[in-house]
Amino acid sequence: MTVVRDTTAGAADVWNVLSDGWSYATWVVGASRIRAVDPHFPAPGSEIHHSVGLWPAVLNDVTRVLAMTEGRKLVLEARGMPAGKATIVLRVTPRGTGSRIEMIEHARTLPFSLVPETVQHAMVYPRNREATRRLALLAERAAVPQ
Numbered sequence: 585m586t587v588v589r590d591t592t593a594g595a596a597d598v599w600n601v602l603s604d605g606w607s608y609a610t611w612v613v614g615a616s617r618i619r620a621v622d623p624h625f626p627a628p629g630s631e632i633h634h635s636v637g638l639w640p641a642v643l644n645d646v647t648r649v650l651a652m653t654e655g656r657k658l659v660l661e662a663r664g665m666p667a668g669k670a671t672i673v674l675r676v677t678p679r680g681t682g683s684r685i686e687m688i689e690h691a692r693t694l695p696f697s698l699v700p701e702t703v704q705h706a707m708v709y710p711r712n713r714e715a716t717r718r719l720a721l722l723a724e725r726a727a728v729p730q
Contacts, residue, residue, distance in 0.1 A: 585702065587686065587687045587709060587715075590685075591682050591685060593683060594678070595676045597724070598683050598719065601726065602719070605632045608621075610722060611718035612715055613712075614636050614637075616639070619644065621633070628649050628650060629648070647662045647663070648661045649661075656675065657674065657675050659673050669692045670690060673686075673688050673689075675687075685719060687716050689708045689712060690704065
């Protein structure tokens with residue numbers, strides 16, 4: 585169950601938000617702050633060091649880039665302790681004067697990797713729908729001439 589969001593922002597505007605690791609906590613639901621961003625982000629192997637949760641109960645975490653196609657696709661490995669690791673695929677496709685954002689998430693560690701993917705997708709769909717909404721809003725804001 586891929587989350588699909590059409591936006592008036594161009595693909596380049598969406599990619600600019602995705603490739604800015606410091607904006608991660610603004611659009612990723614659950615991320616509360618950014619501690620550090622690898623200067624090579626979003627190159628494969630680069631990382632975003634962030635925290636999840638509400639203060640004072642925050643956990644430090646890391647998200648790593650597994651693969652990237654400049655301007656079009658970002659594959660992340662997110663850790664969610666104690667829940668384990670997940671692979672998140674984000675795609676950006678030009679569409680008319682705007683673009684389409686697609687996001688899907690797959691659990692990669694036990695016990696959640698034992699859950700059928702259709703159930704996994706249904707569980708994270710609301711969070712990913714909100715994340716793509718926030719991502720689109722940030723990109724649309726950046727696309728408005730100042």
